[in-house]
Amino acid sequence: MNAVITEEISPPISRSSLPLRAMTRVTWLQHRSLILGVLGLFGALAVYVVFNSDAVHAIYAQYVLHKCSAPVASNIRTCIGITPRIQASSDTLTLVNIAVQVVPVVVGMFIGAPLIAREFESGTYRFTWTQGMPRTLWLTLKIALLAFAVIVPACLLGLLAGGYNNPFNAIGLANRWQIAQFDMTGLTLPAWTLLGLALGTFVGALVKRTVSAMAVTGAVIGGCIVAVFWKLDYLLLSIGVRVTTISPEGLNYGALNMGAETSGTGFGRYGANISTQPVGSWLVNGWYTGPNGGRLSSHATHQLIIRALENSKRQIVWLAQHHYAYWVSYQPANRYWIFQSVEVAVLVGLSVVLAWGTSTLIRRRA
Amino acid sequence: MNVIEVSNLGKRYGKRWAIRDCSLSIPAGEVVALVGPNGAGKTTLLHCAVGLVEPSTGCAKVFGGLQAGSPEALARIAFVAQDAPLYKYLSVHAVIELTRNLNRSFDTNLVRERLDDLGIGLSQKVGKLSGGQQSQLALALALARHPDLLVLDEPLARLDPLARSEFMGVVMRAVAEEGLSVVLSSHVVSELERVASYLIVLNVGRVQIAGDIDSVTEDHVLLTGPIDEVDQVRESFDVVQILRGDRQARLLVRINGVADIGPLWESSSVSLEELILAYLRDPDSSAISSPMSGGSSQIREVRT
Numbered sequence: 001m002n003a004v005i006t007e008e009i010s011p012p013i014s015r016s017s018l019p020l021r022a023m024t025r026v027t028w029l030q031h032r033s034l035i036l037g038v039l040g041l042f043g044a045l046a047v048y049v050v051f052n053s054d055a056v057h058a059i060y061a062q063y064v065l066h067k068c069s070a071p072v073a074s075n076i077r078t079c080i081g082i083t084p085r086i087q088a089s090s091d092t093l094t095l096v097n098i099a100v101q102v103v104p105v106v107v108g109m110f111i112g113a114p115l116i117a118r119e120f121e122s123g124t125y126r127f128t129w130t131q132g133m134p135r136t137l138w139l140t141l142k143i144a145l146l147a148f149a150v151i152v153p154a155c156l157l158g159l160l161a162g163g164y165n166n167p168f169n170a171i172g173l174a175n176r177w178q179i180a181q182f183d184m185t186g187l188t189l190p191a192w193t194l195l196g197l198a199l200g201t202f203v204g205a206l207v208k209r210t211v212s213a214m215a216v217t218g219a220v221i222g223g224c225i226v227a228v229f230w231k232l233d234y235l236l237l238s239i240g241v242r243v244t245t246i247s248p249e250g251l252n253y254g255a256l257n258m259g260a261e262t263s264g265t266g267f268g269r270y271g272a273n274i275s276t277q278p279v280g281s282w283l284v285n286g287w288y289t290g291p292n293g294g295r296l297s298s299h300a301t302h303q304l305i306i307r308a309l310e311n312s313k314r315q316i317v318w319l320a321q322h323h324y325a326y327w328v329s330y331q332p333a334n335r336y337w338i339f340q341s342v343e344v345a346v347l348v349g350l351s352v353v354l355a356w357g358t359s360t361l362i363r364r365r366a
Numbered sequence: 367m368n369v370i371e372v373s374n375l376g377k378r379y380g381k382r383w384a385i386r387d388c389s390l391s392i393p394a395g396e397v398v399a400l401v402g403p404n405g406a407g408k409t410t411l412l413h414c415a416v417g418l419v420e421p422s423t424g425c426a427k428v429f430g431g432l433q434a435g436s437p438e439a440l441a442r443i444a445f446v447a448q449d450a451p452l453y454k455y456l457s458v459h460a461v462i463e464l465t466r467n468l469n470r471s472f473d474t475n476l477v478r479e480r481l482d483d484l485g486i487g488l489s490q491k492v493g494k495l496s497g498g499q500q501s502q503l504a505l506a507l508a509l510a511r512h513p514d515l516l517v518l519d520e521p522l523a524r525l526d527p528l529a530r531s532e533f534m535g536v537v538m539r540a541v542a543e544e545g546l547s548v549v550l551s552s553h554v555v556s557e558l559e560r561v562a563s564y565l566i567v568l569n570v571g572r573v574q575i576a577g578d579i580d581s582v583t584e585d586h587v588l589l590t591g592p593i594d595e596v597d598q599v600r601e602s603f604d605v606v607q608i609l610r611g612d613r614q615a616r617l618l619v620r621i622n623g624v625a626d627i628g629p630l631w632e633s634s635s636v637s638l639e640e641l642i643l644a645y646l647r648d649p650d651s652s653a654i655s656s657p658m659s660g661g662s663s664q665i666r667e668v669r670t
Contacts, residue, residue: 019467022467022468023467025463025464025467026464026467026468029456029460029463029464030453030456030464122451122453122454123447123449123451124451124452124453125418126413126418126445126447126448126451127447127451127452127453127504128468129417129418130416130417130418130440130443130444130445130447131440131465131468131469131511132437132440132441132468132469132470132471132511133440133468133469134435134436134437134440138468363420364420
């Protein structure tokens with residue numbers, strides 16, 4: 001017995017030279033469960049970020065209201081109560097930043113990897129690639145549509161996550177140049193997501209087995225993210241650094257990158273008190289030079305600090321009197337968007353190369 | 367016009383050649399049976415013809431010169447692959463929608479009518495259909511494209527006799543109504559005589575027979591006669607197979623227009639199945655281009 005037909009099949013379609021609408025329908029029919037699943041993940045992350053962001057922003061509003069960035073006698077008691085409350089949310093900050101980094105991995109594993117691998121595994125490539133639509137066009141449009149489906153929410157999620165990080169950056173607990181933040185903005189997160197999708201698709205075409213492709217994709221894209229965290233981001237941000245000497249108060253140079261977002265002089269209680277450091281810049285490295293101008297080794301620096309502490313209560317003065325100087329290399333604040341663009345260009349470039357590689361593979365390996 | 371034309375076609379997977387130095391032409395307007403044992407290269411040949419596979423050597427053209435797999439060629443060829451692979455997790459309705467969107471021309475009503483006749487519901491999952499129903503669905507989708515050439519790779523292999531008959535009935539009706547050309551690969555030779563008009567026998571990657579079925583069968587006879595005159599017969603005819611008894615021998619020969627046989631020899635016609643099997647048993651025999659000499663030592667001899 002025939003089942004009841006609940007949906008009317010539309011008549012034959014007239015098609016423009018680029019069958020975008022037809023391919024949208026094909027992509028939706030084939031991948032709707034996965035698309036909805038991944039979008040559900042985006043949604044859950046967004047809700048989580050917004051929920052936590054609202055709480056942090058409410059406290060931060062108090063911080064701004066009471067001008068806590070410039071503590072004075074009149075506001076010090078209030079500010080002492082506010083700042084630790086923002087600090088207390090930093091555990092959630094870490095969780096949010098980690099959770100958002102997972103997005104490109106999930107997209108690569110669950111949307112990218114099965115895209116071609118499943119066609120090979122089930123043999124359906126013999127059906128799809130012998131229809132009227134050439135397979136290169138089929139692949140191009142499919143990747144483009146799926147990319148659109150994940151890039152737009154990734155961009156929104158990146159913006160939400162950026163907004164969530166702002167209060168922490170403003171009070172000097174975190175910094176927009178930090179790797180976790182730098183790679184999850186409204187620009188870089190969609191670029192990473194695109195790379196995940198392109199890589200998964202390429203691996204799927206290469207491996208031709210869905211589960212294997214998912215595992216390889218997860219390992220490779222995860223490995224890329226780890227490599228960026230471990231070294232690559234540092235190397236990227238080391239390109240074309242500016243070097244300057246600053247007051248030896250930069251002894252506490254680990255804090256140089258903190259609290260430089262809101263004003264030129266008030267770095268907040270967690271920032272270093274170095275007015276010469278350019279606002280919003282990112283310290284890459286710091287080192288001492290001796291009276292002869294030579295750079296001191298870590299060991300020599302350590303000995304120097306001990307001597308300075310032993311010889312004077314004002315180590316800074318002592319260091320200056322003995323012609324020691326502290327130098328930093330840094331990226332100026334105005335290069336932030338340049339570096340964002342560079343990272344996006346590299347990721348998008350890699351994605352395009354992988355998509356081209358996939359196209360070559362499916363032309364030759366069927 | 368030839369619907370498929372391949373010259374020096376070869377496809378290598380690693381070190382193994384699936385098909386090598388294959389040249390053949392398949393004329394339009396025929397129902398062509400491509401026959402051969404498993405591993406003969408039939409699927410590879412068809413995959414090259416529909417553009418799924420890029421040949422390692424040579425080339426495949428369709429419709430008198432179109433590159434196999436080109437957009438123009440894809441628009442005119444419908445292919446039903448072995449085991450009729452379809453998206454099992456989709457409903458029949460979704461598969462029809464999907465196919466419609468992958469083609470410029472698609473007759474949805476034709477598929478619906480066909481599926482209605484077969485009792486296949488549109489809301490059923492493809493994976494829940496029987497093998498025969500999946501094959502019928504794949505065929506209906508292919509025919510709804512109104513192709514000039516229908517290529518079927520082992521369509522009968524997983525069908526029971528009734529389903530085979532129904533399946534081929536649909537194909538033959540389409541041939542009669544629309545005049546499309548059909549290329550049908552199979553290693554089930556028993557039913558081909560009824561449906562095919564042209565035969566190609568492919569064995570170990572090379573073509574043994576290519577021709578109109580009536581001509582091919584008329585061109586071959588079974589000769590039965592005294593065993594001591596076998597050598598004389600082998601001088602006059604291309605011998606495909608020899609079966610030797612104690613006193614008599616039975617030879618399957620290609621007559622090549624020669625009518626003279628000795629008085630002690632009896633001639634009888636050969637069935638298509640018998641003919642095909644004889645060629646398949648002897649991959650070195652060939653009824654095309656370079657006929658074997660009657661005295662070739664490569665002729666398969668069977669002692670009875």
